[in-house]
Amino acid sequence: xxxxxxxxxxxxxxxxxxxxxxxxxxxxxxxxxxxxxxxxxxxxxxxxxxxxxxxxxxxxxxxxxxxxxxxxxxxxxxxxxxxxxxxxxxxxxxxxxxxxxxxxxxxxxxxxxxxxxxxxxxxxxxxxxxxxxxxxxxxxxxxxxxxx
Amino acid sequence: xxxxxxxxxxxxxxxxxxxxxxxxxxxxxxxxxxxxxxxxxxxxxxxxxxxxxxxxxxxxxxxxxxxxxxxxxxxxxxxxxxxxxxxxxxxxxxxxxxxxxxxxxxxxxxxxxxxxxxxxxxxxxxxxxxxxxxxxxxxxxxxxxxxx
Amino acid sequence: xxxxxxxxxxxxxxxxxxxxxxxxxxxxxxxxxxxxxxxxxxxxxxxxxxxxxxxxxxxxxxxxxxxxxxxxxxxxxxxxxxxxxxxxxxxxxxxxxxxxxxxxxxxxxxxxxxxxxxxxxxxxxxxxxxxxxxxxxxxxxxxxxxxx
Numbered sequence: 276x277x278x279x280x281x282x283x284x285x286x287x288x289x290x291x292x293x294x295x296x297x298x299x300x301x302x303x304x305x306x307x308x309x310x311x312x313x314x315x316x317x318x319x320x321x322x323x324x325x326x327x328x329x330x331x332x333x334x335x336x337x338x339x340x341x342x343x344x345x346x347x348x349x350x351x352x353x354x355x356x357x358x359x360x361x362x363x364x365x366x367x368x369x370x371x372x373x374x375x376x377x378x379x380x381x382x383x384x385x386x387x388x389x390x391x392x393x394x395x396x397x398x399x400x401x402x403x404x405x406x407x408x409x410x411x412x413x414x415x416x417x418x419x420x421x422x423x
Numbered sequence: 424x425x426x427x428x429x430x431x432x433x434x435x436x437x438x439x440x441x442x443x444x445x446x447x448x449x450x451x452x453x454x455x456x457x458x459x460x461x462x463x464x465x466x467x468x469x470x471x472x473x474x475x476x477x478x479x480x481x482x483x484x485x486x487x488x489x490x491x492x493x494x495x496x497x498x499x500x501x502x503x504x505x506x507x508x509x510x511x512x513x514x515x516x517x518x519x520x521x522x523x524x525x526x527x528x529x530x531x532x533x534x535x536x537x538x539x540x541x542x543x544x545x546x547x548x549x550x551x552x553x554x555x556x557x558x559x560x561x562x563x564x565x566x567x568x569x570x571x
Numbered sequence: 572x573x574x575x576x577x578x579x580x581x582x583x584x585x586x587x588x589x590x591x592x593x594x595x596x597x598x599x600x601x602x603x604x605x606x607x608x609x610x611x612x613x614x615x616x617x618x619x620x621x622x623x624x625x626x627x628x629x630x631x632x633x634x635x636x637x638x639x640x641x642x643x644x645x646x647x648x649x650x651x652x653x654x655x656x657x658x659x660x661x662x663x664x665x666x667x668x669x670x671x672x673x674x675x676x677x678x679x680x681x682x683x684x685x686x687x688x689x690x691x692x693x694x695x696x697x698x699x700x701x702x703x704x705x706x707x708x709x710x711x712x713x714x715x716x717x718x719x
Contacts, residue, residue, distance in 0.1 A: 283431070283576055294718075298710075302712065304653070305653075356653075356656075357504075360504075412450070412453055415450040428576050494618060512593055544620070563595075
């Protein structure tokens with residue numbers, strides 16, 4: 276068995292790119308938090324009754340503009356979270372370096388595009404979603420196969 | 424203090440099983456994505472207004488069959504995500520190998536059963552949920568205790 | 572390039588504190604699961620139709636007390652999950668030990684306060700949220716910068 280400890284080092288460009296792209300993806304996702312807050316204040320709708328004391332004329336309600344940002348956020352959450360873990364496992368299977376970097380980069384670009392398309396209400400977000408999804412399936416599948 | 428680097432290697436069967444079961448659990452969860460899409464197209468309901476252009480006669484709405492798959496997905500998400508991290512921390516506390524493998528296997532089997540029971544509307548899903556939940560509490564508790 | 576393998580050891584107090592605080596945060600979050608169940612049984616509302624067979628007089632419905640615990644849980648989920656991954660990446664960038672421990676401790680305390688404030692319906696939860704959020708931005712930003 277290979278020593279996976281040797282793979283978890285910044286001398287391994289695939290591991291280094293993993294740490295970099297993880298942080299970039301999380302940073303992008305964190306931007307959706309103030310965007311949600313902005314839509315809540317703009318449309319004066321909140322989730323918790325106590326929050327309505329913050330802004331005169333606001334109420335507990337659901338607004339399509341708020342929900343759009345939240346859906347983009349939730350979809351990101353559901354996908355990025357598994358990238359963080361699966362890319363780690365995938366890299367421990369010692370894939371060819373340039374293939375690994377390509378796969379991680381494809382996911383990263385796809386998720387940036389997904390957020391952009393979702394916030395601008397383009398159905399092209401589905402292609403971006405599909406790329407990210409296939410990368411996740413590929414990484415998880417490669418990892419399972421590695422032990423078969 | 425033990426050198427945890429020695430534990431993060433495929434020579435450690437517990438770590439190897441951790442990587443394998445993580446990938447298996449994520450693969451299982453990823454299956455729920457096309458199942459959700461299938462229910463959306465079958466019942467012609469979408470979340471985003473722009474998606475209704477994809478299928479004649481569809482509208483923005485909520486349908487119980489779609490919501491069931493989504494609940495199974497969300498429950499998976501909320502539990503598997505913490506397995507990915509807690510099992511990692513737990514293994515770094517250097518537990519007895521066969522105990523660790525048993526604990527990880529119990530979680531994995533429980534979550535596969537949970538999905539099956541949820542999609543077939545059986546309340547037995549609660550026992551499956553409970554096993555997974557107790558494994559999470561055990562792993563997080565063991566880790567916290569390790570430093571006390 | 573530094574050997575990040577040397578950082579992933581319990582001889583590194585920052586890494587040890589990362590594993591400890593991760594487990595403590597997940598344990599705290601797991602407490603919200605029985606709290607949600609308690610509110611469901613108390614208010615006799617469930618999400619899945621099959622669950623209403625468990626308690627006479629219960630129905631599929633939404634109740635504000637249940638939703639409050641669920642929102643606290645979801646907000647925790649959305650933030651703690653990225654702490655687990657970003658704190659790991661951040662520590663691999665080899666930050667000054669005491670700064671790292673301070674940053675991780677600030678997040679941990681903030682999230683414990685957030686849950687307390689949310690369940691007691693205090694808007695002070697927003698300050699707790701803000702601290703946790705800024706820690707996430709700081710850790711992800713530091714990691715991205717590390718490779719620039």
